[in-house]
Amino acid sequence: MTGEIHAHLTRVTRVYPAVAGNPPVHALGPIDLELRRGEFFAIVGPSGCGKSTCMDVLAGLAPPSEGEVSFEGNPIRGSVPDGVGAVFQEDASFPWLTVWDNAAFGLRRQGVDAAEIRRRVEYALGFMGLRDFAQAYPAQLSGGMRQRVCIARTLVLQPRLILLDEPFGALDAQTRLLMGDELLRLWRETGATVLLITHALDEAAMLSDRVGAMSARPGRFLETLETGWPRDRDSSMLEGETFGHITGRLWQLLRSESQAAMGHHPDAAQGGTRREAG
Amino acid sequence: MTRLAWIRLAIVLGAFAALEWLVQSGRISTHTMIPPTRMVTELWAILASGELTGDITQTLGNVAIACLLSVTVGFVVGAGIHAIPRLRRALDPFLTTYYAVPFFVFYPLLVYIFGMNNLPMIAIGFMFAVVAMIINTLNGLDKIPRVYDKVARMHQMSRASMALRIQIPAAAPNLFTGLKLSVAYAFIGVIASEFILAPGGLGYAIAFAYDNFDNETMYALMLFILVLVTAINMTLHYLEQRLLRRQGF
Numbered sequence: 001m002t003g004e005i006h007a008h009l010t011r012v013t014r015v016y017p018a019v020a021g022n023p024p025v026h027a028l029g030p031i032d033l034e035l036r037r038g039e040f041f042a043i044v045g046p047s048g049c050g051k052s053t054c055m056d057v058l059a060g061l062a063p064p065s066e067g068e069v070s071f072e073g074n075p076i077r078g079s080v081p082d083g084v085g086a087v088f089q090e091d092a093s094f095p096w097l098t099v100w101d102n103a104a105f106g107l108r109r110q111g112v113d114a115a116e117i118r119r120r121v122e123y124a125l126g127f128m129g130l131r132d133f134a135q136a137y138p139a140q141l142s143g144g145m146r147q148r149v150c151i152a153r154t155l156v157l158q159p160r161l162i163l164l165d166e167p168f169g170a171l172d173a174q175t176r177l178l179m180g181d182e183l184l185r186l187w188r189e190t191g192a193t194v195l196l197i198t199h200a201l202d203e204a205a206m207l208s209d210r211v212g213a214m215s216a217r218p219g220r221f222l223e224t225l226e227t228g229w230p231r232d233r234d235s236s237m238l239e240g241e242t243f244g245h246i247t248g249r250l251w252q253l254l255r256s257e258s259q260a261a262m263g264h265h266p267d268a269a270q271g272g273t274r275r276e277a278g
Numbered sequence: 279m280t281r282l283a284w285i286r287l288a289i290v291l292g293a294f295a296a297l298e299w300l301v302q303s304g305r306i307s308t309h310t311m312i313p314p315t316r317m318v319t320e321l322w323a324i325l326a327s328g329e330l331t332g333d334i335t336q337t338l339g340n341v342a343i344a345c346l347l348s349v350t351v352g353f354v355v356g357a358g359i360h361a362i363p364r365l366r367r368a369l370d371p372f373l374t375t376y377y378a379v380p381f382f383v384f385y386p387l388l389v390y391i392f393g394m395n396n397l398p399m400i401a402i403g404f405m406f407a408v409v410a411m412i413i414n415t416l417n418g419l420d421k422i423p424r425v426y427d428k429v430a431r432m433h434q435m436s437r438a439s440m441a442l443r444i445q446i447p448a449a450a451p452n453l454f455t456g457l458k459l460s461v462a463y464a465f466i467g468v469i470a471s472e473f474i475l476a477p478g479g480l481g482y483a484i485a486f487a488y489d490n491f492d493n494e495t496m497y498a499l500m501l502f503i504l505v506l507v508t509a510i511n512m513t514l515h516y517l518e519q520r521l522l523r524r525q526g527f
């Protein structure tokens with residue numbers, strides 16, 4: 001890791017405009033985020049705090065209401081820059097295409113030649129454990145497998161910045177851990193910068209170099225923790241003591257925020273910025 | 279053929295056999311009904327003689343034009359309405375109550391406007407079919423997950439390419455339903471109009487036979503229409519299955 005800044009958000013806020021009588025929603029920020037080239041960064045935060053919004057802004061899918069976004073030194077305006085690949089929270093696989101065709105979707109559009117498409121798709125499907133399902137349709141797969149199809153579809157584009165929005169939301173805890181290992185392998189092999197959004201504190205703590213803990217809406221970073229893991233880590237670190245410290249600290253940060261997001265906090269002022277003492 | 283298809287065939291053949299027996303044994307008078315086997319031989323004779331070829335091609339031609347028009351216009355209008363939410367809210371009550379309107383009352387007016395030719399029948403077929411296509415196009419477009427928008431933008435797709443590669447395939451199941459309904463409605467619209475007043479066509483031929491107590495021709499033609507429409511529907515059904523089966527629709 002060189003410490004070079006790969007993408008950043010500067011004083012970014014996002015307010016969803018008022019629609020049909022509903023007031024505008026201040027979903028995010030202001031936040032600052034600097035992603036270093038090649039790092040694995042995780043965002044954790046209570047439901048509805050603006051994590052997906054943050055990803056949309058970073059990917060160029062939604063404009064910031066205020067602030068600046070840039071990727072590889074160039075400002076992002078109105079479109080997704082080359083080199084950015086996103087996997088969304090919702091199932092975005094195409095039910096009318098086979099797994100193979102789903103994965104090849106982006107490459108076909110770019111006019112990549114057939115041999116190269118085959119090479120990349122086969123690699124991505126193998127990587128995601130979908131080789132045996134290449135000719136299956138998404139309807140024949142589980143939710144977690146469909147999400148892996150979407151990851152493969154993004155992976156073949158060979159993005160330098162990979163944004164993943166709760167990609168394992170549909171998985172059980174054990175499979176999540178295994179997929180986490182796969183994700184680490186992917187990260188190491190591609191050398192890409194990875195931004196992972198998750199609501200699982202252990203997942204964030206185990207996978208990332210840094211974890212940003214977000215407040216309740218409008219989301220801001222309460223604290224960014226450095227995990228200090230070596231690059232060739234895996235889920236076996238779960239047993240270590242450090243892991244406990246990190247998740248403990250994350251929970252300490254997020255407990256009251258999560259309560260606020262659920263409307264349980266006694267002093268849950270609208271859009272407040274409560275911070276846990278500590 | 280699948281087991282289910284065999285069962286369906288058995289049901290149809292059973293009904294025919296029952297009817298045959300009821301008529302042959304005199305339980306239903308031959309003034310009212312002719313035995314199905316007679317219908318078949320009569321139909322064969324009519325088709326072989328070629329005397330109704332003109333009527334058949336006229337009807338099929340009108341239905342085909344009404345279908346083509348209603349499917350294309352229905353799709354384009356549906357997509358247009360979908361793109362303008364305000365227009366859609368304004369039109370919604372009309373669309374939902376549309377089929378409560380008895381269109382055939384407009385038929386004389388249409389004859390008056392277009393004259394005694396194919397146009398009034400095509401117009402009725404079109405009016406009957408187009409809204410089914412509009413409604414199903416809207417339904418199909420409504421069901422497209424919003425996240426596909428993001429996927430398209432991540433792949434830097436143009437509007438046109440997104441429509442072609444994502445929106446139409448995603449809406450395909452509903453578009454197909456619209457197509458099937460349009461075919462059926464166009465048939466109903468055209469044949470019923472011919473029945474009322476027309477220079478020719480299958481509906482006209484049936485009405486003519488009816489007015490002349492020509493049971494043989496009347497039943498033979500009714501059988502013909504049944505077989506024809508069933509065959510068309512089965513073909514569409516088969517295509518739909520092939521197209522959509524494995525997608526889990």
Ligand SMILES: Nc1ncnc2c1ncn2[C@@H]1O[C@H](COP(=O)(O)OP(=O)(O)OP(=O)(O)O)[C@@H](O)[C@H]1O
Nearest residue numbers: 016025027046047048049050051052053054089217
């Ligand atoms: N298109 C939209 N229009 C208006 N408000 C929106 C829109 N999308 C999201 N919001 C609001 O913005 C806030 C943040 O939403 P966002 O999806 O970013 O949260 P999140 O942190 O990803 O939540 P989750 O963990 O449940 O996925 C929420 O309060 C939500 O209601």
Ligand SMILES: [Mg+2]
Nearest residue numbers: 051052053089
């Ligand atoms: Mg989200």
